Structure formats: C-alpha cells, structure tokens
Amino acid sequence: MSFAKLLGISKQELIEKEAQGILPPAKRNGHEGRYYKPEDVIKYRSLLGIPSPIKSIRKQLFLNFKGGTGKSTLSASYGFRLAQKGIRTLLIDLDPQGHLTQCLGLNNQQYPKTLFNALIEKEDVEKIIIKTDLPTLDVIPSNLNLSPVELSLFSMNSREFRLKKLLATLEKNYELIVMDASPSIGLLNLNAILASNDLLIPVLADFLSYHGLKILFETLSTIEEDFSFVFENIFIFLNRYNDSHRICRRSKKALETHYEKYLLETMIRQDTKIAEATSQGTPIFLFAPSSKGATDIDRLIDEIFGPKGAERV
Known part of the structure; x- marks a missing residue:
C-alpha cells in the first residue's frame, strides 16, 4: 500500500497538498523517486488534521482454544499494519512458544526477558519492551522463560488482575495494545481476558474450529x-478461507447461523504468501504488500476501526 493510502487519501491529493505547501515535499532518492519514512505518517496525519481511528486506548486479545488457526501470524501483521498507519501500538506475546515474536523477525533467544519478569519478578516493564524499526511499534517478546508464569501467578494476591494492573501503567504510551494468547485457558490467559476490551477470534472453515468456538464461549460465560x-466487542472472522471448497462454505454457513452477532464480513482468504512471510519472520505488509492476505487484513482493520466499526471501538 502506498504512503497516501496509509494516510487515507489518494496519491493525487498527496501531491497536490505538497505543491500547496500544506505538507512538506516528499524526500527523493536518485532514480528511485519519491519516498517517505515510517515516522512521516504521524507527522502528516497531524498536519492534515486526520484524527486517529482509535478514540481511546484499545486492548485487544487474539485468542482461540484451537491451535493452528493462524492467530499469531495474523496478530503480528494486524498490529504491524496499524503501527504503519501511525497508531502507537504495543504487541505482547503471551505464548511461551514465542510465535508472535518470531513472526516479527525477532530472535526470541536474543531477548531473554518476557512478561514473566514484569508480572512475577516485578521488573520495570519499560526495560522489557523491545523497540522495533517502526517508530510506532513496540513488542514484549516471549520464549520458554515465560513458562513458569502460571505456577507463579497461582500463589499471588489478585492473581487474575495482575496483567490489567501492569497494562494500566503503559496506557499513556500507546493507543493500541494487541496480545497474542496461547490456545489454552490458564491464569495468564484469564489475566489477558480480564485486561482486554476486545476479543478477536480467527477460525478456520472446519468443524473442529466450530467446536473450539463452543468451548471458548462456554468459558467466557463462566x-x-x-x-x-x-x-x-467480540470479533469472529474466517481465516484461510477458500470459497471453492464445499467444507468452507458449509462451515461459513454454520457460523452465520450460530454466531451472526459476532461474525465479521471480512474473511482472510487462503494465500500462500502469508505462510511464506511467516517462514521469513516478516509481516505480510513487508513481504507481499499487494497479496490477497495483505488486502484482507487491511479490510479487517477497516471493518473494525473504519466507519462500520467506529461506533464499537
């Protein structure tokens, strides 16, 4: 996606506003022509008077009790894209396997400190946060050092609300906090649920995913x-969808019947580029920005934060 689209305007509008002196001229790099830096998004949005699509800080949790739904891959690219759009974003990896961390190209062995150090050992969380090359994107990474957190939380006072209390200290620094949870229910995930505004549930178009949703909603009821x-808000959306497969169409119909209240129109279509990007530890918007996967994640963001979702978030 072009810089103009990140701002929500056309390329022609961008050029005209630069010519009028409303915006500073684009930088130029020899034969490569016009270019912009990531930090320019915030500056240009301010000059244009474009408000943030996020009215107040949102804490969003990607969770599904069924593994293999593409949750970590999607949460990484989702958070990365919102940061590209100038939203001050913190991504938090809640899974000791560290898949979100890896999807962002971070070597989780290079960053030994995890949420465990802040939640349990009460270290300064600011010292655990990793700054990325994107000025608007920070990360709390994860690795196997997070594994003892469940047992350690069990013996603590107010154990279900430790994460909520910790995130409250970070709210002044971010507009959006996105958490990627492991496919299970435990004290850490309970903490994440109680600390969040919105739940995002990616599901595959199969009946195992449908069964996993039933268990998740029973847990939420408890x-x-x-x-x-x-x-x-609860947002359910289909991932790796292929309309040519009969099982996909049947599963979609079942979701529409039983979860219509939560089901988004946007579906992330089956796209090998997403898997390739994941294997490279690169968000889809850097690996294949014009791919179906990138286009669909943009649509997902628009549905949640755009005009249709504005009243919700």
Missing part, C-alpha cells in the same frame, strides 16, 4: 458469572 466481566 468468566462472566465469576468476575462480572464481558468484552466490549
């Missing part, structure tokens, strides 16, 4: 009873 907690 959490509502025990903690009087409900998400402000």
Whole structure:
C-alpha cells in the first residue's frame, strides 16, 4: 500500500497538498523517486488534521482454544499494519512458544526477558519492551522463560488482575495494545481476558474450529458469572478461507447461523504468501504488500476501526 493510502487519501491529493505547501515535499532518492519514512505518517496525519481511528486506548486479545488457526501470524501483521498507519501500538506475546515474536523477525533467544519478569519478578516493564524499526511499534517478546508464569501467578494476591494492573501503567504510551494468547485457558490467559476490551477470534472453515468456538464461549460465560466481566466487542472472522471448497462454505454457513452477532464480513482468504512471510519472520505488509492476505487484513482493520466499526471501538 502506498504512503497516501496509509494516510487515507489518494496519491493525487498527496501531491497536490505538497505543491500547496500544506505538507512538506516528499524526500527523493536518485532514480528511485519519491519516498517517505515510517515516522512521516504521524507527522502528516497531524498536519492534515486526520484524527486517529482509535478514540481511546484499545486492548485487544487474539485468542482461540484451537491451535493452528493462524492467530499469531495474523496478530503480528494486524498490529504491524496499524503501527504503519501511525497508531502507537504495543504487541505482547503471551505464548511461551514465542510465535508472535518470531513472526516479527525477532530472535526470541536474543531477548531473554518476557512478561514473566514484569508480572512475577516485578521488573520495570519499560526495560522489557523491545523497540522495533517502526517508530510506532513496540513488542514484549516471549520464549520458554515465560513458562513458569502460571505456577507463579497461582500463589499471588489478585492473581487474575495482575496483567490489567501492569497494562494500566503503559496506557499513556500507546493507543493500541494487541496480545497474542496461547490456545489454552490458564491464569495468564484469564489475566489477558480480564485486561482486554476486545476479543478477536480467527477460525478456520472446519468443524473442529466450530467446536473450539463452543468451548471458548462456554468459558467466557463462566468468566462472566465469576468476575462480572464481558468484552466490549467480540470479533469472529474466517481465516484461510477458500470459497471453492464445499467444507468452507458449509462451515461459513454454520457460523452465520450460530454466531451472526459476532461474525465479521471480512474473511482472510487462503494465500500462500502469508505462510511464506511467516517462514521469513516478516509481516505480510513487508513481504507481499499487494497479496490477497495483505488486502484482507487491511479490510479487517477497516471493518473494525473504519466507519462500520467506529461506533464499537
């Protein structure tokens, strides 16, 4: 996607506003022509008076009790894209396997400190946060050092709300916090649920995913009873969808029948470019920005934060 589209305007509008002196002229690099730096998005949005699509800080959780739904891959590219759009974003890897960390091209062995150090050992969380090459994107990485967190949380006071309290100290620095959870229910994921505004659930178009949704919603019902907690928004969306497959169409129909209230129109179509990007540790928007996967994630963001979703978030 071009710089102009990141701003939400056309390329012609961008050139005209530069010519009028409303915006500073694009940088030039020899034969490569016009270019912009990542930090220019925030500056240009401010000069154009374009408000952030996020009215107040959002804490969003990617969760599904069924593994293999592409949750980590999608949360990495989703958060990366919003940061590209000038949204001050923090990505948090809640899975000791560190898949989100790897999807961003970060060597999780190079960063030994995880959320465990902040939640349990009470280290300064600012010292655990990794700054990326994108000025608007920070990461709390994960690796196997996070594994003891469940046992350690068990013996702590207010153990279900430790993460919520920690994130409250970071709210001034970010507009969006995106968390990628492991496919399980435990104390850390319970913490993440109770700390979040929105739940994003990627599902595959198969009946195992459908069964996983049933278990997840039963768990959420129990959490509502025990903690009087409900998400402000729940977004379900299909991943790796292929309309030519009969099983995909049947599964989609079942979701529309039973989860219509939460099901988004946007579907992430089956795209090998996403898998290739993941294997390279690169968000899809850097690896193949014109691919079906990149286009669909943009549509997902627009549906959640655009005009249709504005009243929700």
